[in-house]
């Protein structure tokens with residue numbers, strides 16, 4: 001059995017005196033889309049931030065691609081190939097779509113075919129159509145797509161996606177799902193924080209459910225969809 005790409009065990013985190021995560025464990029393999037589901041305030045965002053060193057945290061295991069990342073700075077973790085797309089859009093609103101993508105370009109690590117603009121525009125056809133548009137003139141959903149596309153230009157092996165479907169129109173949610181599926185097809189691993197079960201179910205292989213900073217359930221996405229008790233207890237349905 002090969003080691004998972006990302007292995008997290010016993011991850012705890014706090015904001016000052018307020019403890020928020022209590023021994024979270026999860027893993028993701030190459031090419032796997034894993035959902036981290038839970039209601040508002042359950043600890044999804046904090047889990048992502050704790051993994052990449054953006055909040056005060058401790059862990060028994062925090063390994064990415066064979067590296068112990070527990071004491072690494074956030075930018076060094078990114079350079080190992082772990083991308084992060086926060087809930088809030090991170091783009092340069094004065095730059096065009098094309099310019100935003102060019103800014104994100106970093107060389108691929110060995111053994112992986114790098115993302116090119118052509119390949120990205122196939123995954124995000126709507127971005128191709130507005131290549132020359134300033135990001136300030138895009139809708140929130142389009143900006144969210146651009147944030148993800150820019151992260152891919154950094155050629156990560158895995159992406160942490162924080163609620164990408166939140167607040168998007170249904171047609172954009174559909175495009176977002178297709179983009180996540182295309183990322184998986186490229187061999188990327190994705191850890192996807194979500195409250196939207198329909199979206200998560202459309203793209204994910206496995207799911208974890210978090211509540212009050214602890215993992216309450218782990219299983220395949222199909223098992224979670226079939227489990228009324230867990231869904232009613234921990235998810236918004």
Ligand SMILES: Nc1ncnc2c1ncn2[C@@H]1O[C@H](COP(=O)(O)OP(=O)(O)O)[C@@H](O)[C@H]1O
Nearest residue numbers: 015018020038039040041042043044045046047
């Ligand atoms: N910057 C912060 N300072 C203090 N508490 C926070 C901060 N960010 C989040 N929290 C608290 O941590 C808990 C988990 O929040 P979060 O990880 O954002 O949950 P989720 O992403 O699942 O909605 C919540 O109780 C929230 O109020």
Ligand SMILES: [Mg+2]
Nearest residue numbers: 044045046087
């Ligand atoms: Mg959140």
